[in-house]
Amino acid sequence: MRRILLSHGSGGEETQKLIKEIFIKHLGNDILNRLEDASILRVSSEIAFTTDSFTVSPPFFRGGDIGKLAVAGTVNDLAVMGARPLYLSVGFIIEEGFELESLEKIVRSMGEEASKTGVKVVAGDTKVVPKGQVDRIFINTSGIGEVVRKGLSAHNLRPGDVIIVSGTVGDHGACILAEREGMEFELPIESDCRSLWYLIAKILQTGAEVHAMRDPTRGGLAAVLNEWAEQSDVEIEVDEEEIPVKEPVRGLCELLGFEPTHLANEGMVVFAVAPDHAKLVLETLRSHPYGRDAKVIGRVVGKGKARVVLKTPYGAKRLMEAPSGELLPRIC
Amino acid sequence: MRRILLSHGSGGEETQKLIKEIFIKHLGNDILNRLEDASILRVSSEIAFTTDSFTVSPPFFRGGDIGKLAVAGTVNDLAVMGARPLYLSVGFIIEEGFELESLEKIVRSMGEEASKTGVKVVAGDTKVVPKGQVDRIFINTSGIGEVVRKGLSAHNLRPGDVIIVSGTVGDHGACILAEREGMEFELPIESDCRSLWYLIAKILQTGAEVHAMRDPTRGGLAAVLNEWAEQSDVEIEVDEEEIPVKEPVRGLCELLGFEPTHLANEGMVVFAVAPDHAKLVLETLRSHPYGRDAKVIGRVVGKGKARVVLKTPYGAKRLMEAPSGELLPRIC
Numbered sequence: 002m003r004r005i006l007l008s009h010g011s012g013g014e015e016t017q018k019l020i021k022e023i024f025i026k027h028l029g030n031d032i033l034n035r036l037e038d039a040s041i042l043r044v045s046s047e048i049a050f051t052t053d054s055f056t057v058s059p060p061f062f063r064g065g066d067i068g069k070l071a072v073a074g075t076v077n078d079l080a081v082m083g084a085r086p087l088y089l090s091v092g093f094i095i096e097e098g099f100e101l102e103s104l105e106k107i108v109r110s111m112g113e114e115a116s117k118t119g120v121k122v123v124a125g126d127t128k129v130v131p132k133g134q135v136d137r138i139f140i141n142t143s144g145i146g147e148v149v150r151k152g153l154s155a156h157n158l159r160p161g162d163v164i165i166v167s168g169t170v171g172d173h174g175a176c177i178l179a180e181r182e183g184m185e186f187e188l189p190i191e192s193d194c195r196s197l198w199y200l201i202a203k204i205l206q207t208g209a210e211v212h213a214m215r216d217p218t219r220g221g222l223a224a225v226l227n228e229w230a231e232q233s234d235v236e237i238e239v240d241e242e243e244i245p246v247k248e249p250v251r252g253l254c255e256l257l258g259f260e261p262t263h264l265a266n267e268g269m270v271v272f273a274v275a276p277d278h279a280k281l282v283l284e285t286l287r288s289h290p291y292g293r294d295a296k297v298i299g300r301v302v303g304k305g306k307a308r309v310v311l312k313t314p315y316g317a318k319r320l321m322e323a324p325s326g327e328l329l330p331r332i333c
Numbered sequence: 334m335r336r337i338l339l340s341h342g343s344g345g346e347e348t349q350k351l352i353k354e355i356f357i358k359h360l361g362n363d364i365l366n367r368l369e370d371a372s373i374l375r376v377s378s379e380i381a382f383t384t385d386s387f388t389v390s391p392p393f394f395r396g397g398d399i400g401k402l403a404v405a406g407t408v409n410d411l412a413v414m415g416a417r418p419l420y421l422s423v424g425f426i427i428e429e430g431f432e433l434e435s436l437e438k439i440v441r442s443m444g445e446e447a448s449k450t451g452v453k454v455v456a457g458d459t460k461v462v463p464k465g466q467v468d469r470i471f472i473n474t475s476g477i478g479e480v481v482r483k484g485l486s487a488h489n490l491r492p493g494d495v496i497i498v499s500g501t502v503g504d505h506g507a508c509i510l511a512e513r514e515g516m517e518f519e520l521p522i523e524s525d526c527r528s529l530w531y532l533i534a535k536i537l538q539t540g541a542e543v544h545a546m547r548d549p550t551r552g553g554l555a556a557v558l559n560e561w562a563e564q565s566d567v568e569i570e571v572d573e574e575e576i577p578v579k580e581p582v583r584g585l586c587e588l589l590g591f592e593p594t595h596l597a598n599e600g601m602v603v604f605a606v607a608p609d610h611a612k613l614v615l616e617t618l619r620s621h622p623y624g625r626d627a628k629v630i631g632r633v634v635g636k637g638k639a640r641v642v643l644k645t646p647y648g649a650k651r652l653m654e655a656p657s658g659e660l661l662p663r664i665c
Binding site: 006007008010011012013014015016017035036037038039040041042043044045046047048049050051052053054055056058078079081082084088090091092093094097123124125126128129130131134135136139141143144145146148151154155156215216218219220224228232265323324325326327328329330331 | 338339340342343344345346347348349367368369370371372373374375376377378379380381382383384385386387388390410411413414416420422423424425426429455456457458460461462463466467468471473475476477478480483486487488547548550551552556560564597655656657658659660661662663
């Protein structure tokens, strides 16, 4: 089996070979292929820019791999800011001895996910570090998008806004947890890892008055809602019963003592929508394969008291706390 | 001593605290402080975009640290493409147990180096991985610049072009090598790690006809010249005697069997300049503190035979090969 050698990261001949035989092969385009120190891009005057590093363990999981995740994650961070994803950079940090075949599988996934969303990888970097100094492979992606909808912001929620999720909660986190624990369920838990640009574009095209969007990755739904509450200084009320959670995800959480709302998604988006447009957003979501499980889960009930309140099925109310403590390392 | 915990990377409360107390403190600005999923930027219609990951070991070295390097490295990749560096993203991957004090020192360096060059950090991400799964700290920076000089390219060298280096060769690589081997020299070897934008801007302002620029990092001067020869399909001839190398760097190389031209710089730039403008470029470089040791080291002597020829002091000629093999891992 061919493996990654230190020489693949030395900037010399072997690096050039790796670039051509794996990276250009699967990610190549007219811009990347020039292999300059920086790529020259034509863009509109207002862009969105974001970065994310991916260290997920295991790097291959049900529903995706670290490559697909690295593209989808950054695409989604642009999309929720109302930006059409255009360009990605990719930085690999690879452990000496990593199988070339696995690397190629990961890079192929990246290429497939990028072309699904119409985004181009235009800049790259590869570092190889000696065995034992990194666990297998870490990937950073940074992304540039063209802003097509202005004013979306975590600071932008208002009393009356309706909170909608585009799908079930916690799927990615539960999948990684199950993989690590070696647990099998009757209905397998699959990561929701996928690029959400087209789903989000569809919502934006309706003209609905969306105030904020967010993909709840690390920290899950609870982290997003608490950040929104704090940044917009509003109180959000959530109906616990309305939060959609897949059966095996709920089972896993009960077994291991996790809250589904603390687990990451990687292909789900939370919306804060003006009340008159909630129905339009909900119906539009449900008409798309990625939004079939969309639900209204709550609303912004007031200004000036930054907190998230959970209404239980029995009518009781309690705080939905932001997650704290270790949670799951290397979930994304 | 306070240390990085897994909870600092979980996306919950502790992550928010780390962001505010270290990242915003040293890198904050009106854009970053909004803490959105992606930052919204106004840019000109033609931008340069680049990415680089930094894994240098040790993370603190004479002349800099991984933070300063991570800013300078990406700033320099933009600058050599004729772009004024404007915005950076920063992705940290940190080992559980890393000292918070060291992290703050690194982040402070980044802030200082960024403000020296007038570049803003506008996007960030932090991952913490369990002890033993990464060696201390890795940093990715991606950068966006505004193109102020078009047409610079590794594909752009022409017969007659004069090759100029802005300073001595191999300083950064030799410094890291000496630190790792615990070697002390009478004259200490210091990394040349620094941002080159203002030096390069000064050259561009002269209007001199520069065809290509490159900062010779991994693979050193030999890698840059060989890539230029190949991408522009030209033959480059270099006078070995003219290559400026600091005495202790030369001594270290002789001792350990390295070629100075294979060692990385992190604050030096190589130019290919139209013959009529070589004098102007050389004099302008020498009038700047970062270019005092600038030298003409060679020229493009023909088209259609992609190679780099080294003329020795005795008049003999041999190929200057692109470096191959392991070289030094984790040099940058």
